[in-house]
Amino acid sequence: MSKSSISFILRLKLDKKTASFGQIATVISSAGGDLVAIDVIKENRNSTIRDLSINIHQEEVQNRITAELRKLTGITIQQTTDRTFLAHSGGKIHIMPKIKIDSRDDMSRVYTPEVARVCEAIDENVELAHDYTIKKNAVAVISDGTAVLGLGKIKPEAAMPVMEGKAMLFKQFADIDAYPICLDTQDPEEIITIVKALQPTFGGINLEDIASPNCFSIEERLNKELVIPVFHDDQHGTAIVALAGLLNALKLVSKPIKDCKIIVCGIGAAGMAITNMLLKAGAKTIIGVDVEGALHCNQNYDRPGWNEFAQKTNPKQEKGKLCEVIKNADVFIGVSAPGLLTKADIKKMAKDPIIFALANPNPEIKPEEAKPYAAVIATGRSDYPNQVNNVLCFPGIFRGALDCRATEINDEMKLAAAKAIASTIGEEELDAEYIIPSVFNKEVVPSIRQAVIDAAVNTGVSQIEPE
Numbered sequence: 001m002s003k004s005s006i007s008f009i010l011r012l013k014l015d016k017k018t019a020s021f022g023q024i025a026t027v028i029s030s031a032g033g034d035l036v037a038i039d040v041i042k043e044n045r046n047s048t049i050r051d052l053s054i055n056i057h058q059e060e061v062q063n064r065i066t067a068e069l070r071k072l073t074g075i076t077i078q079q080t081t082d083r084t085f086l087a088h089s090g091g092k093i094h095i096m097p098k099i100k101i102d103s104r105d106d107m108s109r110v111y112t113p114e115v116a117r118v119c120e121a122i123d124e125n126v127e128l129a130h131d132y133t134i135k136k137n138a139v140a141v142i143s144d145g146t147a148v149l150g151l152g153k154i155k156p157e158a159a160m161p162v163m164e165g166k167a168m169l170f171k172q173f174a175d176i177d178a179y180p181i182c183l184d185t186q187d188p189e190e191i192i193t194i195v196k197a198l199q200p201t202f203g204g205i206n207l208e209d210i211a212s213p214n215c216f217s218i219e220e221r222l223n224k225e226l227v228i229p230v231f232h233d234d235q236h237g238t239a240i241v242a243l244a245g246l247l248n249a250l251k252l253v254s255k256p257i258k259d260c261k262i263i264v265c266g267i268g269a270a271g272m273a274i275t276n277m278l279l280k281a282g283a284k285t286i287i288g289v290d291v292e293g294a295l296h297c298n299q300n301y302d303r304p305g306w307n308e309f310a311q312k313t314n315p316k317q318e319k320g321k322l323c324e325v326i327k328n329a330d331v332f333i334g335v336s337a338p339g340l341l342t343k344a345d346i347k348k349m350a351k352d353p354i355i356f357a358l359a360n361p362n363p364e365i366k367p368e369e370a371k372p373y374a375a376v377i378a379t380g381r382s383d384y385p386n387q388v389n390n391v392l393c394f395p396g397i398f399r400g401a402l403d404c405r406a407t408e409i410n411d412e413m414k415l416a417a418a419k420a421i422a423s424t425i426g427e428e429e430l431d432a433e434y435i436i437p438s439v440f441n442k443e444v445v446p447s448i449r450q451a452v453i454d455a456a457v458n459t460g461v462s463q464i465e466p467e
């Protein structure tokens with residue numbers, strides 16, 4: 001199994017008489033680094049300047065490499081560049097005009113005075129905004145910075161790299177123009193007011209990394225009050241991909257979903273939506289576990305939605321901590337916090353346990369630890385097999401919703417998206433390390449798009465017939 005890698009560039013000045021490149025390569029590899037590229041930056045008779053691109057698996061390795069290199073003769077470290085920070089330099093996206101402005105004539109067409117005619121036409125019939133503005137292909141990726149990945153609440157400015165990343169993925173995978181917007185407010189009413197005011201510009205709203213329970217009321221209100229689709233990605237995107245992965249994983253272990261005991265750990269935004277989705281897909285025995293243990297009907301909860309959650313789950317009213325209720329479970333789905341599932345817990349599960357440890361960036365259990373005891377393992381990360389991550393869903397689901405100008409993304413569309421993702425892997429291809437297609441599989445977005453459009457048409461929420 002692969003491990004995540006950090007990549008950095010070392011700029012070295014080498015004295016040609018005394019420095020040995022062989023020694024440098026040995027130092028790098030014995031410290032645990034992979035030398036992946038060498039670029040000559042400058043060369044003269046006495047010295048050479050080279051950029052060495054090095055991949056490492058732990059941050060300490062970088063310090064070890066630089067300390068060891070400093071001991072060698074004839075070598076000066078001129079600069080160290082973290083390639084991840086380099087990739088973020090100046091932000092990750094920008095806006096490009098579609099038409100070049102070369103003359104005053106061009107200018108008067110795209111801007112004043114002629115643009116006024118288009119404004120007037122739209123003013124007379126706002127539907128024309130879909131034809132003559134970016135609205136038709138524009139999605140706002142909106143966060144208040146309260147549940148950013150697994151980092152929790154961070155400053156809205158600090159949430160921007162994630163939202164820019166989502167915007168990149170929208171563009172690359174579904175050619176959607178997505179705009180990262182991080183709000184300097186955590187007040188639900190204020191967020192609702194702001195998002196409602198953004199409606200004229202956008203064809204859809206992707207809410208991202210807004211903590212529970214506020215995410216539920218914000219999404220519910222916006223869904224009622226806006227005529228464009230609103231989708232909280234951490235709830236529904238995650239739930240759709242988790243269901244897709246689970247449908248395929250269950251085929252491998254030959255267990256029907258209705259007979260499985262499923263533990264969902266972390267009853268927040270993702271956990272709540274995953275549970276609802278699994279119930280819709282036919283699951284009968286789901287036990288939700290949060291910090292205090294299993295949720296059950298004999299307790300009254302203050303957290304919004306938890307009493308209703310307890311009523312529709314845990315049919316045998318099991319009580320206790322994760323390590324107790326996990327006994328005989330067929331499936332563990334974690335959307336909670338790092339490292340809270342142990343090998344001992346997995347050993348108590350039923351035969352062929354399925355483990356989805358989806359907390360980001362660090363899962364509930366490391367796949368290499370779970371592997372000897374589990375039939376199927378998935379994480380939310382890009383660097384292990386079986387990436388159950390909402391990136392597999394949001395580009396395709398919005399492509400479908402925008403193309404048929406759906407007024408909402410309803411349960412039927414979500415279920416159709418999950419089945420479309422699952423079905424991109426043929427029965428003969430299914431494997432414990434291949435239950436979910438890669439995000440680079442070019443069939444995924446078109447297949448979700450079509451399934452979503454069909455479901456939107458069938459449920460009467462589409463407004464146009466797409467090409």
Ligand SMILES: NC(=O)C1=CN([C@@H]2O[C@H](COP(=O)(O)OP(=O)(O)OC[C@H]3O[C@@H](n4cnc5c(N)ncnc54)[C@H](O)[C@@H]3O)[C@@H](O)[C@H]2O)C=CC1
Nearest residue numbers: 149150212266267268269270290291335359360380389390
């Ligand atoms: N793989 C994927 O596509 C996605 C992964 N996630 C990850 O799932 C996690 C949760 O995300 P959200 O639902 O958005 O956050 P959230 O804050 O709404 O919910 C987290 C829940 O986990 C619970 N929790 C925390 N520590 C726990 C513990 N020790 N035992 C049991 N429950 C515990 C919290 O009380 C809360 O109810 C994060 O790590 C996030 O990165 C979220 C969305 C997508």
Ligand SMILES: CC(=O)C(=O)O
Nearest residue numbers: 148149150234360390
């Ligand atoms: C993947 C994602 O959206 C999250 O971890 O929050």
Ligand SMILES: [Mg+2]
Nearest residue numbers: 149208209234
């Ligand atoms: Mg998220």
